[in-house]
Amino acid sequence: MSGEHVQFRSAKRRRTEDRIIGAAADLFLEHGFKATTVRGIAKSAEVSVGRVMSVGDKDAILVRCFDRWIGQLQDGTYTAPPPRRVSLSKRGGHDAAGTSVVSGARTTSAVQRHLLDLFLPFLEFFAAHEDLSRDYAAAMIRVKGDPEVFNALAADLQDRLSGALASIGISEDHARASASALYDSYLGILFRWAATTMTLAEATDALLAIIAFHTRVRSPL
Numbered sequence: 277m278s279g280e281h282v283q284f285r286s287a288k289r290r291r292t293e294d295r296i297i298g299a300a301a302d303l304f305l306e307h308g309f310k311a312t313t314v315r316g317i318a319k320s321a322e323v324s325v326g327r328v329m330s331v332g333d334k335d336a337i338l339v340r341c342f343d344r345w346i347g348q349l350q351d352g353t354y355t356a357p358p359p360r361r362v363s364l365s366k367r368g369g370h371d372a373a374g375t376s377v378v379s380g381a382r383t384t385s386a387v388q389r390h391l392l393d394l395f396l397p398f399l400e401f402f403a404a405h406e407d408l409s410r411d412y413a414a415a416m417i418r419v420k421g422d423p424e425v426f427n428a429l430a431a432d433l434q435d436r437l438s439g440a441l442a443s444i445g446i447s448e449d450h451a452r453a454s455a456s457a458l459y460d461s462y463l464g465i466l467f468r469w470a471a472t473t474m475t476l477a478e479a480t481d482a483l484l485a486i487i488a489f490h491t492r493v494r495s496p497l
Contacts, residue, residue, distance in 0.1 A: 295326070296317060296331050297341060298321075300317045300338070300341055304341055304408055307477075308411075309334070309408055310409060312334070336415075336421060337418050340427070346424075391440055391458070395438065398462075409466070413471070441490065465479050
């Protein structure tokens with residue numbers, strides 16, 4: 277009975293935390309990071325301020341929200357109001373003939389398009405919520421923790437990247453190394469974007485240039 281009681285309390289705690297993160301996510305998207313308060317999160321989640329603080333401060337909760345959004349974007353279950361769509365001329369994509377173009381200058385292969393398409397939902401989400409994304413980048417530096425973006429979410433996306441690289445004849449070891457480097461480059465571009473006047477088109481071009489480098493077929497060692 278004691279074990280069942282512990283499991284029940286643990287499940288209840290997880291449900292409460294999920295409700296807090298969900299409430300915070302809605303408030304952050306609607307009002308922004310600075311205008312959202314811990315008290316407001318508590319009211320929306322129908323819990324005490326202390327219960328919210330047991331999950332973390334605003335920085336930690338924002339990181340948890342981004343873990344959730346990124347996970348949902350990654351597995352195709354993102355159901356929040358869709359981000360602002362950016363025109364082809366601003367972000368790059370596919371023209372009528374199916375050729376992938378970024379800023380009207382770079383033609384890509386099918387594999388390069390596929391790799392870029394794995395990243396585009398995240399880039400577009402960040403572009404749609406630039407101020408909040410900048411707050412997220414700052415929070416990532418301040419928070420001492422282990423965000424999922426560096427763990428399970430990273431491993432899942434790197435597996436997809438590695439598979440795409442292997443499909444064009446890159447050796448398994450090189451594919452895994454390049455997938456890791458691509459993921460780290462993507463995170464670096466996001467931090468650069470957050471700290472500068474970089475545009476979505478520029479971020480996309482920068483990422484595509486790195487993809488082009490890593491999609492050169494290499495001979496096994």
